[in-house]
Amino acid sequence: MSPMSRKEVFDYLDDQEKEDLAEWTEELKNAQSKKAVKLYSSKIKELLGKIEQRMISSGEEAATVSF
DSSP: OOOBOHHHHHTTOOHHHHHHHHHHHHHHHTOOSHHHHHHHHHHHHHHHHHHHHHHHHTTOOOOOBOO
16 A cells, blocks of 8 residues: 555544644754654654554555655
């Protein structure tokens, strides 16, 4: 299966998760320390894991997500 587009990934997020992802992505872009990079990349990975679980539980084939 081909990687999902960002829009397709966004379709699996609720409004709060969309806000969190936007905030964490911005924080990651501006991170000045390894600790900050680890924190925000970890939060984003956790959210992507939730998306994968939603897809699996809804009966959809698991997809590769690339950013």
